[in-house]
Amino acid sequence: MTGLVVAVFALTYLGMAAGRVPGLKVDRVGIALIAAVVLVVGGAVAPPKALAAIDFPTLFVLFGLMILSAQFAAAGFYDWCSLRLAGSAASPGRLLALTVAVGGGLSAVLANDVVVFAMTPLLCVGLERRGLDPRPYVIALAGAANAGSAATLIGNPQNILIGQTGGLDFWSFAAVCGPPAVVALAVTYGVVAWTWRGRLHLDGPVRPPAVAVQPLDR
Known part of the structure; x- marks a missing residue:
């Protein structure tokens, strides 16, 4: 069981560092949820304890x-x-x-x-x-x-x-x-x-892209 926890922990952190799972449309939130499900299904964490851990x-x-x-x-x-x-x-x-x-x-x-x-x-x-x-x-x-x-x-x-x-x-x-x-x-x-001392200015002229501005609603 300890091996499962360590493996899930390591893979989760690798996924968090990468930001996604290669080949899958899974972001950091999905990675964390999958890790939690694996730990519960694998018996490393009992469902009542998992629920109690949510603040x-x-x-x-x-x-x-x-x-x-x-x-x-x-x-x-x-x-x-x-x-x-x-x-x-x-x-x-x-x-x-x-x-x-x-x-x-x-x-x-x-x-x-x-x-x-x-x-x-x-x-x-x-x-x-x-x-x-x-x-x-x-x-x-x-x-x-x-x-x-x-x-x-x-x-x-x-x-x-x-x-x-x-x-x-x-x-x-x-x-x-x-x-x-x-x-x-x-x-x-x-x-x-x-x-960035002495390098705060751009080297040449630029043409900034147009960006929609949300007017301030007072």
Whole structure:
């Protein structure tokens, strides 16, 4: 039985790393579900224990946050943030810092993956129109989303699960995890700024693709 658990664990992580199963239309969610089914059917985990392992309060909180984040996207809030960032009069270095701050701040209170997915397209177009290379800014946005989401209980699913299991309140968690998250944001900015120093501008003129903009619904 231990061999089955180890094999399923290893194959699941390989599938998660690859993102899919070669030859099959199975993504990471499908891989995780298949692994759970194999463990239950194989007798490694009894059905009652498998059901007890599901933390429904955490899932409900996460579901609510996903709905809230989706509504922000539907209202054009992320598009508005992206356009404001890319269109600001800040220098390239300060714009990089603003990208880290905005990405980290939004990810602390909203679903961080939605923040990155929703902001990236328009941010890239706006940066290219300014003659800036979007790659360091997108890398900074992704890093900031991860760092910022660690600051609060609702920043990511792991934090929600930790808070629910440990009976932690929002402000106590933020008081402990907020400062390291701020340090991580500063490190994110520093690493990206140093790595791309002197290379924030594009080498030649570009013609950004047209992207549909969702108007901000106030």
